[in-house]
Amino acid sequence: MARITVPNDLDAHWMPFTANRQFKAAPRLLVGAKDMYYTSHDGRQVLDGCAGLWCVNAGHGRDKISEAVARQISEMDYSPSFQMGHPLSFELASRLVELAPDGIDHVFYCNSGSEAVDTALKMALAYHRIRGEGSRTRLIGRERGYHGVGFGGISVGGIVSNRKHFGTLLSGVDHLRHTHDPARNAFSWGQPEHGAELADDLERLVALHDASTIAAVIVEPIAGSTGVLIPPKGYLKRLREICDRHGILLIFDEVICGFGRTGKAFGADSFEVTPDLMTTAKGITNGAVPMGAVFAKKEIYDTFMTGPEHLIEFFHGYTYSGHPLACAAALATLDIYAEEKLFDRAANLSEYFGKAAHALRDLPNVIDIRNYGMVAAVELSPRAGEPTKRAYEIFVRAYEQGVLLRFTGDIIAISPPLIIDEAQIDHLYAVLAEAIKATA
Secondary structure, three states: OOOOOOOOOOOOOOOOOOOHHHHHHOOOOEEEEEEOEEEEOOOOEEEEOOHHHHOOOOOEOOHHHHHHHHHHHHHOOOOOOOOOOOHHHHHHHHHHHHHOOOOEEEEEEEOOHHHHHHHHHHHHHHHHHHOOOOOOOEEEEEOOOOOOOOHHHHHHOOOHHHHOOOOOOOOOEEEEOOOOOHHHHOOOEOOOOOOHHHHHHHHHHHHHHOHHHEEEEEEOOOEOOOOOEOOOOOHHHHHHHHHHHHOOEEEEEOOOOOOOOOOOOOHHHHOOOOOOEEEEOHHHOOOOOOOEEEEEEHHHHHHHOOOOOOOOOOOOOOOOOOOHHHHHHHHHHHHHHHHOOHHHHHHHHHHHHHHHHHOOOOOOOEEEEEEEOOEEEEEEOOEOOEOOHHHHHHHHHHHHOOEEOEEEOOEEEEOOOOOOOHHHHHHHHHHHHHHHHOOO
16 A cells, blocks of 8 residues: 655755646645556546556556565665676576567667667767768757657757757757658558658758768657657658668667557567667666666677777766666566567557547547557647647646546647556546546
């Protein structure tokens, strides 16, 4: 039973990605979690409709994970990650590459999606330099892309609010156009029919900058935090072809898509496109302990393994890379995914989940619904002069009725733990529907 308490002073905590004054006037505090539900500070059960922050794919309070972490901390709380190692990090890496697409067979650890992105970008730059193509320093992101909050990630990212306060960011960065096209693709089921040609925007940037200056392109298979933008049919394959033609590395940011959200291990599997580098975090430990990882193709790793063997090949890493507790949590999480066949469960539930989402299409102010696997978005028309406020009010109303959702701009995102059942899906969307109807 969770201890229910409200702090006597909320002022000292500067909260991330939160309207602090608004929140502290009417706080929403979570004090416990089990399976599909949080417990609120006022003792209510709140259905988790967003897997925490896209990360608790196997549901909350999993005994296998907590027992593994407790066992590990009693044996060894910390191990240095530079010039030393511990067994679990190697065991986990082997397990992870077994899940990865063919050809991706090395893992570099970090502690978050933001760190994974910065790591992958540095790998790409260093890879070309080692190969004698040091002129390849340009990085290409995409408008509306989200790649965490490091300076590398916000530089290649394309969400304006995440960039505008922080100066010129990294130099030598350009952006593809985003793929959101409601005029042609509104209310698409799964991958939109239109928009593969938007990948040709990369050819425009190659012509502008010359391929010899471009190191890598980074995109999310499904752009999550910007409001669940599903890639048009053929778009990612065309990006892969263009990158191959010009010797550019392709990086998939799988921080949200990874570990079952699309109905397979990774978005790369669902969309049948293998990147050169792949960033992950969130679901790797079911959100229990912070962890991130970059997956790399063999040829990238082998390129670094040159020169005298006593020299460090890649001057990069973190104090907590491959932390023993994170590795223990990740191994237990992978066991749960396999034993409960949660990726298959997500694939099997996706049609029911998608139909429930699209059933909201005729509600007031709904202008688009999109879905893939176990993620969906309901886009709302913004109020004149009050962007994001309608979605915020729906988010609050749903929470008050016992369902936690995610809002970004005027978009409600739904991405529950993969253990959700049909009755819980029905309840989630019924509460969302009532919240939409009650919000002018």
